[in-house]
Amino acid sequence: MATAEHTTATSHPKHRRFGGIWSWVFTVDHKRIGILYLVTAIFFFLVGGLEALLVRSQLAFPGGTVVGPDTFNELFTMHATTMVFLSLMPMSVSFFNIVVPLQIGARDVAFPRLNAFSYWVYLFGALLLNSSYLFGGAPNAGWFGYANLTELPFNNATHGIDFWVLGLQVLGVSSMAGAFNFLVTIVNCRAPGMTFMRMPLFTWMTLVTSFLLVFAFPVLTVGLIELMFDRFFGTNFFNPAAGADPILWQHLFWLFGHPEVYILILPAMGIVSDVLPTFSRKPLFGYPVVAYSGVAIGFMAWGVWVHHMFTAGLGPVADAVFSLTTMLIAVPTGIKIFNWIGTIWGGTLNMKTPLYFALGFIAMFTIGGLSGVMLASPPADWLEADTYFVVAHLHYVLFGGTIYGLFAGIYYWFPKVTGRMLDETFGLIHFWLMTIGFNLTFAPMHVLGMDGMPRRIYTYPTGMGWDLWNLVATIGAFTIGASILVFVYNAMSSVRFGKRAGADPWDGRTLEWMIPSPPPDYNFVQIPYVHGREPLWLEKHPETGLGHGHPVPVPIAGGAPELGEYANGGPTADDLGIHLPDPSYYPFIAALGLALTFAGLLIGKAPPPSWMSVVGLLCLFYGVYGWIFEPVTGY
Amino acid sequence: MAEASLAGHLEAHEPETTTGLNHRKVLMWIFLGSECLFFGSLISTYLIYRNRSLVGPFPQDTFDIPYTSVSSFVLLMSSLTMVLALAAAHRRNLAQMRLWLLTTALLGTVFIGGQVYEFTSFVNHGLSLSKNLFGTTFFVLTGFHGAHVTVGVIIMLSLVFNSWRGGIKEGETLGIEIAGLYWHFVDVVWIVIFTVVYLLPY
Numbered sequence: 001m002a003t004a005e006h007t008t009a010t011s012h013p014k015h016r017r018f019g020g021i022w023s024w025v026f027t028v029d030h031k032r033i034g035i036l037y038l039v040t041a042i043f044f045f046l047v048g049g050l051e052a053l054l055v056r057s058q059l060a061f062p063g064g065t066v067v068g069p070d071t072f073n074e075l076f077t078m079h080a081t082t083m084v085f086l087s088l089m090p091m092s093v094s095f096f097n098i099v100v101p102l103q104i105g106a107r108d109v110a111f112p113r114l115n116a117f118s119y120w121v122y123l124f125g126a127l128l129l130n131s132s133y134l135f136g137g138a139p140n141a142g143w144f145g146y147a148n149l150t151e152l153p154f155n156n157a158t159h160g161i162d163f164w165v166l167g168l169q170v171l172g173v174s175s176m177a178g179a180f181n182f183l184v185t186i187v188n189c190r191a192p193g194m195t196f197m198r199m200p201l202f203t204w205m206t207l208v209t210s211f212l213l214v215f216a217f218p219v220l221t222v223g224l225i226e227l228m229f230d231r232f233f234g235t236n237f238f239n240p241a242a243g244a245d246p247i248l249w250q251h252l253f254w255l256f257g258h259p260e261v262y263i264l265i266l267p268a269m270g271i272v273s274d275v276l277p278t279f280s281r282k283p284l285f286g287y288p289v290v291a292y293s294g295v296a297i298g299f300m301a302w303g304v305w306v307h308h309m310f311t312a313g314l315g316p317v318a319d320a321v322f323s324l325t326t327m328l329i330a331v332p333t334g335i336k337i338f339n340w341i342g343t344i345w346g347g348t349l350n351m352k353t354p355l356y357f358a359l360g361f362i363a364m365f366t367i368g369g370l371s372g373v374m375l376a377s378p379p380a381d382w383l384e385a386d387t388y389f390v391v392a393h394l395h396y397v398l399f400g401g402t403i404y405g406l407f408a409g410i411y412y413w414f415p416k417v418t419g420r421m422l423d424e425t426f427g428l429i430h431f432w433l434m435t436i437g438f439n440l441t442f443a444p445m446h447v448l449g450m451d452g453m454p455r456r457i458y459t460y461p462t463g464m465g466w467d468l469w470n471l472v473a474t475i476g477a478f479t480i481g482a483s484i485l486v487f488v489y490n491a492m493s494s495v496r497f498g499k500r501a502g503a504d505p506w507d508g509r510t511l512e513w514m515i516p517s518p519p520p521d522y523n524f525v526q527i528p529y530v531h532g533r534e535p536l537w538l539e540k541h542p543e544t545g546l547g548h549g550h551p552v553p554v555p556i557a558g559g560a561p562e563l564g565e566y567a568n569g570g571p572t573a574d575d576l577g578i579h580l581p582d583p584s585y586y587p588f589i590a591a592l593g594l595a596l597t598f599a600g601l602l603i604g605k606a607p608p609p610s611w612m613s614v615v616g617l618l619c620l621f622y623g624v625y626g627w628i629f630e631p632v633t634g635y
Numbered sequence: 636m637a638e639a640s641l642a643g644h645l646e647a648h649e650p651e652t653t654t655g656l657n658h659r660k661v662l663m664w665i666f667l668g669s670e671c672l673f674f675g676s677l678i679s680t681y682l683i684y685r686n687r688s689l690v691g692p693f694p695q696d697t698f699d700i701p702y703t704s705v706s707s708f709v710l711l712m713s714s715l716t717m718v719l720a721l722a723a724a725h726r727r728n729l730a731q732m733r734l735w736l737l738t739t740a741l742l743g744t745v746f747i748g749g750q751v752y753e754f755t756s757f758v759n760h761g762l763s764l765s766k767n768l769f770g771t772t773f774f775v776l777t778g779f780h781g782a783h784v785t786v787g788v789i790i791m792l793s794l795v796f797n798s799w800r801g802g803i804k805e806g807e808t809l810g811i812e813i814a815g816l817y818w819h820f821v822d823v824v825w826i827v828i829f830t831v832v833y834l835l836p837y
Contacts, residue, residue, distance in 0.1 A: 110658045176669060184661045188652040214669045222676035229775060234765035237680065237775075243689040243768050252676060625793075629802070 016582040026583040028112035029521055033119050034097030035417065038410075040123060041090035042488075047130070048082035049484060051075045053477055056441075060474035062462040072458035073140035074160065078130075080143035081164070084264065085171050086126045088398065091406050092267035093118075093175075096182050096206045098417055099409075102512035103200045105191025105530065107523050110184040112581045113627060114177055120591030121174035128599055129167030132160050135602075139164035142456065144257065145227070147238035147249035152231050159602060165228045166598045172217045172224075173594060179213035182206055191511070193530035197291070200510045200534075201284060204291045205270030208298040209263050215302075216259035223252035232605045247312060254305040262301045264398060265365075266294060268405025269336060272358045275408050276340055278506050279355035280347025283534060286339040293332035293339075300329045310381045319378040326376040330369060337366060350506070353427030357408035360435055364400025368393055371446065386456075389449025395442045407431075407487075414491075415505045419517040420498030426490040433483035440476025444469035504552075509534040514552060522573040522580055584630060590623025592616075663813045667820045670783075674824050677779060678831060681772040686837060688767035692760055695837040697769075699753070706749035707829050710784070713742035714822045717815045724808040732811065733795050739818065740791035743784050750781050773832065780828060783821045790814050 018026050027033060055075050058066040067075065097115065101108055109115050132138045137158030141150045148154060150161045186207045190199070199207075226237035227249070236242035238249055277284045284290060306314065306322035340362055349355065371393035375381050384390060407430075414422045453466050460466055504513040514536050515523060531546045532538050539547040573580045596616025604610030609617070652658060720735035754774065762770045794814055797803055803810065 111662070180662055180665050180669075183665050184658050188654055188656065188658055188661055190653045194653075214665060215672050218669050218673035219676045222673060222680070225779075226680065226775070229764070229771075235771040235775065236765060236768055237771055242771075243687045244684065244771075248680065248683060252680075255676075628793075629797075 016584070018583055023583065025588055026116075026585045028108075028116050028581050028583055028587070030097045030101050030108050030112065030115060031417070031519060031521075033115050034094045034099075036119050037090050037094035037097060037122070040119075040126070041087050041094060042491075044082055044086035044126060045091070046484070046488075048079050048087055049481060051079035051082065053481055055079060056474040056477040058458060059460070059470050061471065062460050062464075062467055064459050067458070069458040070137070070140065070157075073456070074133075074138040076456060077140050077142050077160075077164075078133075078138045081129065081139065081168075083398075084143060084260070085168065086122075086129070088264055088402050088406070089175065090122055092209070092264070092402075093122075093178050095202070095267065095271065095406075095409050095413070096178070096210075099413060099512060100182060100185065100203050100206050101189070102416075102515065102519065102523060103203045103510050104186065104189060104194055105511050105524060105528050106185065106189040107527075107578070108581065109181050110189055111181050113584050113587045114181050116584070117587035117591050118174045118178040118181065120588050121170060121177065121594055124591055124595035125167050125170035125174060128170060128595055129163055132158075132163035132167075135159065135163070144253055145249075146253075147227060147230075147246045148240070150227055150231075150249075151238055161227075162231060162602055165224050165231070166601060169221060169224050169228075170595055170598050172221050175213050176217050179210040179217075183210045183214065186210070191527050191530050194535075197288065198530055198533045198535070201273035201287070201290060201294075202267070202270035205266040205273070205294050208294045209266045212259045212263050212266075212298055212301060216256045216263065219252055220256035220260075223249060223256070226252070232601065247309075247314075250309050250312060251305070254308045255302075257308060258305040259301045261397075262297055264402050265405075266297065268361065268402045268409075269294070271405045271409040271412070272340060272361050273336075274510065275354045275358040275412050276343045277534070278412075278508055279350045279352060279358070280344050281350065281507070282343060282347040283509075283537075284339070285342030285345075286335075287533060290336055290339045293335045296332040297329060300325065300332070304329055307376060307381070310378045311385045323376055323378050327373065330373055330376075333369060337362060337369075352411075352506070353422070353424060353431060354408045354412040354506075356428065356431045357404045357411065360431065361401060361404040361408065364396055364404060364438070368396030368398075368400055371396065384449060386454055387449035388445040388453045388455060391455055392442050392445035392449060395438075395445070399438060399442070407434075410491075412506070413512075414494070415501030416512055416517050416519070418495050418498070419501055420494050421501045421505060422494045422498060423490050426486055430483050430487045430490065433486060434480055437476045437479025437481075437483055440479060441473045442476070444472050444476075448473075504536075509537040511535055514539070516570065520570055520573075522576065522578045525571070525576060584627070586623050586627035586630060588623075590620055590627060593619030593621070593623050657809055659809065659813055660816075663816050667816065670820065670824075674776075674780070674827075677776045678827065681776050681832060684768040684772050688769045690767050692757070692762045692766070692769070693837070694769055694773075694832075697757055697760060697762055698833055700833060702749075702753065703829065703833055706746050706753070707825065709742050709749065710746045710822055710825055713739045713746070714819050716742060717818045721808060721811050721815050724803075724811045727805045729798055729803065729805065733798050736791050736795050736798075736811075740788045740795070743788040743791070743818075747781055747784055747788070750777065776828065776832070780821070780824060783824070787814075787818050787821055790817065 017023075024032060024036065027036075054067060055072065058064045058072055058075075097109070130138075137160045139145070139160040140158070141155060141161060141164075145161065145164060155161050186199070186203060196204075226235070229235040230237050230239065236244050238244055238246045240246065273284055273290055303325040304322060306318055307326045310319055310322075344359075371389065375384055375390065375393060411422055411427055414420075448466055448469050451465050453460065453464070453470075460470070501517050503516050505517075506513070511528060511530075512519075514528070528535065536552065538544055539552045541547065593616045597613050597620060598616070600610040600613025600616050603612055654661070716735045716738040720732050720739060723729075723731035723735055754777075762773075764770055764774050791814065794803070794810060
């Protein structure tokens with residue numbers, strides 16, 4: 001081995017290198033791309049949160065005058081679109097990026113440049129969508145954009161819907177490119193010995209989520225294309241005067257939209273499934289069942305979409321069938337919850353912030369699930385739909401579920417990414433302030449919904465019995481805001497001044513805790529051979545006879561600095577004869593070209609394409625061809 | 636030990652994968668899976684709006700089935716020439732490979748040309764994107780299919796050009812094979828469209 005190393009090192013081709021900020025712009029390293037995703041997603045979480053606070057300010061009192069009705073419509077539309085597409089999904093993708101290659105014992109994802117491309121397309125799509133605020137007005141027809149409210153005769157005061165249609169298509173390209181990448185990575189880049197049933201649950205859920213992304217986004221894309229063609233080229237997809245049926249939009253959107261909510265929740269469930277065993281010091285209870293339940297949810301996700309349309313008048317047969325399928329999908333979900341409880345049961349709990357958020361997830365998501373079962377019954381849904389009851393449900397599952405899960409992931413993996421611990425005291429303050437605020441905000445909405453308060457109204461009269469709970473909800477919303485400020489402060493100060501974490505601050509069980517924090521760019525000095533589930537645990541416990549004698553770091557609960565071979569920087573990839581992909585500017589250029597092509601449609605409908613679209617297309621072709629024919633240094 | 640390492644180094648450009656399949660091949664299959672949903676949604680839209688146009692022109696008055704059968708045959712034959720191109724690549728005959736790739740591109744272009752002529756005549760008979768549901772769904776569905784064929788033609792020509800520059804080494808068939816997967820998929824989609832849009836009785 002040593003002979004080959006020296007041969008490789010001396011005959012090594014020159015590396016492409018960029019300095020400073022350009023090393024971030026042209027990076028193809030999954031860990032850096034993951035950090036880019038995480039920082040951007042947290043930024044947009046703040047943007048979406050601000051939009052929510054404006055909504056809640058307007059609704060704090062009856063007859064509110066904080067914003068007018070048109071602005072209110074833009075705010076709730078952008079709040080949801082931002083949270084779903086610009087924050088929650090990218091935050092999940094940031095963990096796919098940082099964690100999955102480490103968990104499967106790989107050096108990077110299967111297509112590092114495609115990975116970079118996905119990020120830049122996300123950023124440009126996010127900017128395109130938000131630029132609507134500056135150019136006449138943001139989209140205003142809800143995050144689900146029902147036709148034909150979104151059609152030109154009813155929505156042409158501003159170009160908001162055009163920005164929405166184009167922005168979401170761009171974002172769709174990003175999501176799909178990422179999903180393709182993670183599918184090939186998980187299928188094809190696992191370390192030797194890592195069968196599917198030995199993968200960590202987070203990687204399993206990434207696999208299922210990626211399949212959902214690959215199959216759901218094309219349906220949304222077609223719906224958006226049809227709406228775009230109606231608005232730009234005068235087609236009749238949703239034009240009743242030509243005999244079209246606007247219900248088609250609802251079907252296309254929710255065929256995407258329901259798998260989408262599983263795309264939103266499964267990664268968080270994966271995080272919880274990894275956090276609970278580590279902090280209970282027990283293996284995940286019922287690992288195969290939890291994995292298969294995730295797969296079952298992935299399949300069943302396709303059979304429930306009409307439950308978003310119970311009030312659309314499809315008839316009793318359709319309603320009954322989809323009511324049944326919707327109730328059925330609660331079964332694998334419930335199975336996961338029981339297995340999580342089984343994991344905690346009898347464990348020696350390490351009560352740290354990640355565990356608090358994971359426990360909070362179980363409690364809050366279960367509450368959301370219960371209101372979901374209530375919505376699954378059409379007679380009940382007919383009273384609950386389009387009221388605040390649904391707002392309560394969706395926030396308990398998406399905030400109490402996804403966001404809690406993502407925060408568990410942030411506190412869990414922050415030490416791995418930065419080499420420092422997030423402050424535990426501030427973490428608990430964040431958790432409790434958020435939990436109090438979250439429940440103050442959304443629990444009353446169950447009551448408001450039952451008392452008949454409709455969704456998407458910009459104000460309400462006094463005397464409906466809604467005043468008190470609206471005020472309570474607004475106070476809760478600002479409490480959430482305060483908790484986020486605590487988190488942001490914690491994150492920013494811990495990056496610089498946090499207690500140093502070693503490789504394994506939590507006494508972890510999976511491969512990512514085997515390597516230094518932060519990891520070297522090549523991840524593993526030597527790709528490990530995997531002998532079973534929780535491979536690091538097996539290495540730490542040679543009495544099982546299943547370890548391979550890999551050196552393992554000593555678990556450091558207090559975060560003491562790690563000594564040893566990495567104390568002075570450690571070997572580089574070249575020292576070890578490891579080929580890593582060089583940074584590249586073509587993904588960035590291609591992403592810019594794609595975004596400009598779409599944005600150009602806003603300044604001039606094709607044909608002929610506007611100058612911006614032409615520039616965009618040229619940029620895209622240059623980027624793609626450059627990418628394909630790039631000289632292979634370092635790959 | 637040294638030989639094993641050397642072999643490992645030679646294989647550095649073709650890393651071992653868990654399934655033994657090349658990454659790019661798996662990627663193309665997954666991409667084609669997503670394209671199934673894409674075209675499936677467009678075809679579903681067409682089927683949902685079938686026979687629901689309030690005004691003409693109607694499909695039964697507009698279609699020239701014999702004409703479209705010929706252009707469908709042309710596209711089908713292009714799949715054959717694609718297979719021949721891959722076979723030539725396997726036999727390490729790059730000149731033949733380029734010939735068959737060019738033929739594939741030519742047949743694809745003939746198909747597109749045929750569609751342009753066909754659609755122009757439809758438009759001249761009063762069918763447009765905005766005329767009725769038939770015009771809307773027909774042109775968008777076949778238009779996106781045609782765009783996919785065009786991208787395929789560009790891919791074929793790029794492969795030929797790259798081969799001329801010496802970019803494709805003898806025995807390297809992966810790129811041709813993956814391009815072939817894409818091309819055959821686009822052809823299969825056309826078979827479905829031709830059947831569902833043109834051949835089913837109105």
